Amino acid sequence: MAVVNVDSQAETMPYFFYRRVAVVAPEMLVSFDVPLGFTYLLKRIVSTWDTTDAGATFLSPQVLVEVIHDAKSRYLQPVPFPLALETSPAGAGVLWVNVAATAVDQDAYGRSLTAKPRKYQRTRNYLFEFRSALRFRLSGMTIVGAVADNNHPSYIDILTEGRLNADRQRGDLWR
Amino acid sequence: MQVLTSRLDAAKLFDIQTYQYSEVLYLADTVAAGTEKLGRVAISNLGHFFCLYVTGSMTTQYDLGAGATDTGIDYLRGQLRDGSNNRPLFSDFVPLHLLLSPGRRKSLAAVGADSQTLFYPLSFEYLFPANSDILLNVKNDANVPNSYSIALHGVRVLAGASVRGA
Numbered sequence: 425m426a427v428v429n430v431d432s433q434a435e436t437m438p439y440f441f442y443r444r445v446a447v448v449a450p451e452m453l454v455s456f457d458v459p460l461g462f463t464y465l466l467k468r469i470v471s472t473w474d475t476t477d478a479g480a481t482f483l484s485p486q487v488l489v490e491v492i493h494d495a496k497s498r499y500l501q502p503v504p505f506p507l508a509l510e511t512s513p514a515g516a517g518v519l520w521v522n523v524a525a526t527a528v529d530q531d532a533y534g535r536s537l538t539a540k541p542r543k544y545q546r547t548r549n550y551l552f553e554f555r556s557a558l559r560f561r562l563s564g565m566t567i568v569g570a571v572a573d574n575n576h577p578s579y580i581d582i583l584t585e586g587r588l589n590a591d592r593q594r595g596d597l598w599r
Numbered sequence: 600m601q602v603l604t605s606r607l608d609a610a611k612l613f614d615i616q617t618y619q620y621s622e623v624l625y626l627a628d629t630v631a632a633g634t635e636k637l638g639r640v641a642i643s644n645l646g647h648f649f650c651l652y653v654t655g656s657m658t659t660q661y662d663l664g665a666g667a668t669d670t671g672i673d674y675l676r677g678q679l680r681d682g683s684n685n686r687p688l689f690s691d692f693v694p695l696h697l698l699l700s701p702g703r704r705k706s707l708a709a710v711g712a713d714s715q716t717l718f719y720p721l722s723f724e725y726l727f728p729a730n731s732d733i734l735l736n737v738k739n740d741a742n743v744p745n746s747y748s749i750a751l752h753g754v755r756v757l758a759g760a761s762v763r764g765a
Contacts (some may be wrong), residue, residue: 437686438723442693456690467722470697513696518672536694536740539659539673541702543719583697585722 439464439588441558445580447473447565454560454582455494462588464552468545470583471511474519474537487580488564491548495556500548504563512543519578537581545585554591558584622755624648627748630675630739638747639682639732646757648727652720655699655749660706660741667743669706674741681725682732688725692738695747704746720752729758 441456458464473487488504508514516537552558560582628638642648657675660667676692696702700719727733739745 438688438725440689440693442689442691442697472697536672536674537696538671539657539696539703541696541700542698542721543700543717545719581694581697583693 436465436587436589439586441582441584441586443582445562445582447578447580450565451561451563452565454562456558456584458552458554458556458558459588460554461591462554463591464554464558464586464588466548466550466552466558466584466586468547468585469511470542470545470585471507471581472513472516472537472540473580474578475515486564487562490561490563492559492561493550493552493556494559495553500550504561506564507562510546512545513540516540537579617757619646619754619756622648622753624733624751624753625748626733626735626751627746628737629744629746630737631744632739632742635736635738638735638737640751642727642729642731642733644730644758646755647729648733648751648753648755650723650725650727650733650751650753652752653698653723653749654701654718654720654752655695655747656701656704657695657699657747658704658706658745660743660745662741662743671703671705673703675737675739675745675747677735677737677747680734680736681727682734683728683730685734692736695737699747699749723751 443454443456445452445454469491471487471489487507489507489510490504491500492498493500518538519536562580624640624642626638626640628636630636657673659669659671659673661670661672661674662668663670673694673696675695677689677695677698678692679688680686681688698721700717700721733751735749737747
């Protein structure tokens with residue numbers, strides 16, 4: 425058995441980007457910046473969104489996604505395709521609108537979704553260099569405006585699982 | 600049936616287990632209504648902990664006027680940190696249902712099926728050093744307390760010569 429030395433300060437580490445996106449237009453861009461001094465290995469994309477309004481009417485909005493490596497303007501697919509074919513749990517059911525302001529959510533933005541956890545994910549294994557960005561272009565959505573007060577759009581949760589790698593070839597950053 | 604194709608060398612295995620062995624760290628807590636709470640699990644001075652997988656579950660309680668009930672909505676969101684250097688491992692607070700399997704812990708009174716039918720532990724390979732804490736900061740958006748429980752599956756790597764006896 426070989427001994428493997430792990431440098432806890434400089435080896436890769438898991439890092440998850442997360443954002444909740446309010447659907448205010450039929451086409452939206454979501455970007456995650458790769459931190460300076462690291463490259464980011466994208467492993468998996470986990471996403472979910474509401475599929476019913478407050479009256480539990482099934483609306484089933486379609487969401488198309490394009491994953492873009494912005495530094496190279498490289499599209500990782502030739503055409504937009506349904507996000508539900510990339511990720512689980514995808515459509516999550518109910519958007520919770522009985523929200524009251526709390527100490528940790530003073531503007532009552534915490535419009536939580538049905539607890540429908542991740543299942544199997546396919547692996548992307550795509551590397552983004554430092555100072556680039558992961559960009560998701562979402563389109564094809566039916567805007568769900570029929571929630572309780574009729575003023576709030578629906579939301580899409582996007583989580584990327586991956587690893588930050590210290591870019592030690594850029595020596596100046598580490599001296 | 601699993602067939603072993605090579606002989607297990609007990610002496611060698613025991614020798615390896617003197618230095619490193621499989622271990623599960625457990626973190627469970629309850630977050631009061633509309634508050635934020637820092638959960639922590641101590642790595643202790645026994646040795647480093649190389650985490651491999653994370654599993655967990657949480658409650659989905661809310662009071663609609665007739666007492667706390669299981670609505671099946673995820674009100675908890677959390678951010679994991681390496682306590683040794685306060686390094687965040689998530690960019691933001693992530694809803695726990697996107698991370699945890701089996702996920703929702705259904706109350707008996709609640710209607711509907713469990714939301715998770717299969718078990719997919721989250722792959723999370725990270726070395727937490729000895730004498731540090733694994734920190735999970737959790738916010739509860741509900742108007743009643745909600746609980747979570749998380750298991751970190753990994754390998755304990757004994758740290759010092761005094762512990763290893765070497």
